[in-house]
Amino acid sequence: MAKIDDFEVKVRSKIQKTVRIVTRNVMNDLAEAGPVWTGEFRDSWVATSMGTGGTGTGGSYPYQLKDVPELPITKKETTNRKTKITISNLAEHAAIAMDLKESEYEYPGQEPEGDIVLRGTRQSGIRGDIGTKEKDGGDNRATAPLDWLPTYIKGGKFKRSIARGIKLNLPATEDK
């Protein structure tokens, strides 16, 4: 029995580590896909364990495994809990950066850290809603395309990251 128990614990531990690796990958994807002006939004992604409420070390991009909380390896937490981790962004202006909310924009006094992907006249209060430069219009810039977040989540890249993490971390099944 002891051997079976050990095996079960190892499998559970492997599952939980896989979840943490996938989480780290997704956090880095989000940081790379999203806007980067001062870097505050990019560095504010946080993973929270649904079982313990714990968070990682509160690191910044590029995120590492230690930035994702350890997960309990009890049977309940491993096999029964469906959502193990949530990823959120703690930046004050997160909803604006995600194009969910309108805002007013001012030049922050420094050039963006990230690459400029849109340049022209702002069409609405949505961050990434920038059209061609109009006469007498502003010279606005954005460092991520409009609706970068739904494109990542719904466009297949989110699922691909999950699959990639599982492929990376599952044990080999071939006989040796």
Next chain:
Amino acid sequence: MNYQKIRAKVENPLLTAFGALSPAVPVFFDNITAAPLNSTTEYVRVNVTFGLTNDPTLTSSIDNARGAIVIRCFSKKGEGPARNQTLITTAVDVLETLNDSIKEITGTYLKVGSIDGPVFSSNEDAPLFMGRIETSYVATVLS
């Protein structure tokens, strides 16, 4: 892969549906300047984005593209949500109709996923009230 055909599959029926409203509502797409700056006139902004193309699936066809459709409806502020919801309903009807299409031998076959929203918002400075829906899509160009 023909991205223009996919875009047209979504954008054309939306343009028709909003054009049929009384009064007709202007619809703006990518790379087209939207309503005049700080417009107080209602309009719709449609954003069709592309994620992965030719991602292997369980079906034999891999000539497909995935992405997101985000529709924002801007209507007059301070007059309740009714008009905005009419605009949102028009958009939702179009998306639902897209799912009714049958896969033919040629053409573009597109299915949308569940629709998130509508979410309504309006900040102090914005001149208009905004309703927003988003969904995923998978499209296959068959010819």
